Amino acid sequence: MTNPSENLYAAREPIFPKRVYGKFRNLKWVVMLVTLGIYYITPWIRWDRGPNLPDQAVLVDLAGRRFYFFWIEIWPHEFYFVAGLLIMAGLGLFLFTSALGRVWCGYTCPQTVWTDLFILVERWIEGDRNARLRLHRANWSFAKARLRVTKWVVWALIALATGGAWVFYFADAPTLAAQFLSLSAPYVAWVTVGILAATTFVFGGFMREQVCIYMCPWPRIQGAMMDDDTLTVAYRDWRGEPRGKARDSTAGDCVDCMACVNVCPMGIDIRDGQQMECITCAL
Ligand code: SF4
Structure with missing residues (x-):
């Protein structure tokens, strides 16, 4: 039983993942480009459906109670198609997780993709791990404030673009964009963009x-689909311990170089005896 005096809240330890290189990292850059490209560009694709019908390829037309997806048009009473697609996507997710481990978390989850993008911006403005560590420990100065504010402004622009792109799925994108520019967009559009921009900023930048x-409930569900043979990026103590120099024939495989700890975006530190499974690095 939990001791009532025990503090269940652990303050977040700042994490400064070091840049990594390699084929899986390159694959992750490609996946990021493709997924972000799909998200931002899709509402702008036009699709000619004839007169009196919207020419936006993907559109959730709430007023007209229609969902347009390229050549497909779904009416409310046909929504079971969407439900079926969602069920198939869920089963696909289970299949990929069982066969390949946490590929969803590592490559395609929106939380991973946007966090990766925000870290990219952070690294671009503040430098790699050591420079960011130095900046974090430094006292506030004009130089530190300038770097921090620049980073937050770029994050805010990305967050605004993210919230903005979402509402374009629910209205004719060029018309709504013109309304935003002339400050005549509907109230609900402003509120939706504001909420999504704020959550993107906080989730990708700070949380x-x-x-x-x-x-997220997904890590809890995944635990039921994994066994010792599942492909995961994880520290396996039976293999790594006891740590020591590579030429020591009695030592395990871990040479204690700290490379995995320094690049881990989850902040996992195996020196603390943590044996947690790495979630998002997909190295
Ligand atoms: S744990 Fe959840 S939020 Fe995090 S990457 Fe995986 S699915 Fe996304």
Whole structure:
């Protein structure tokens, strides 16, 4: 039983993942480009359906109670098609997780993709791990404030673009964009963009792995689909321990170089005896 005096809240430890290189990282950059490209560009694709019908390829027309997806038009009483697609997507997710481990978390989950993008911006403005560590420990100065504000402004622009792209799926994108520019967009559009921009900014910029650890149900479900043979990026103590120099024939495989700890975006530190499974690095 939990001791009532025990503090169940652990303050977030800042994490400064070091940049990594390699084929899986390159694959992750490609996946990021493709997924973000699909998300931002799709509402702008036009699709000629004839007179008096919207020419937006993907459109959730709430007023007209229709969902347009390229050549497909779904009416409310046909929504079971969408339900069926969602069930198939869920089963596909289970299949990929069982066969390949946490590929969803590592490559395609929106939380991963946007966090990765925000870290990219952070690294671009503040430098790699060591520079960011130095900046974090430094006292506030004009130089530190300038870097921090620049980063937050770029994050805010990305967050705004993210919230903005979402509402374009629910209205004719060029018309709504013109309304935003002339400040005549509907109230609900402003509120939706505001909420999504704020959550993107906070989740991608500040909460990051906290969303995975505390808010997301998926890691709990995945535990039921994995065994010792599942492909995962994880520290396996039976293989790594006892740590030591590579030439020591009695030592395990871990040479204690700290490379995995320094690049881990989840902040996992195996020196603390943590044997947690790495969630999002997909190295
Ligand atoms: S744990 Fe949840 S939020 Fe985190 S990457 Fe996986 S699915 Fe996404």
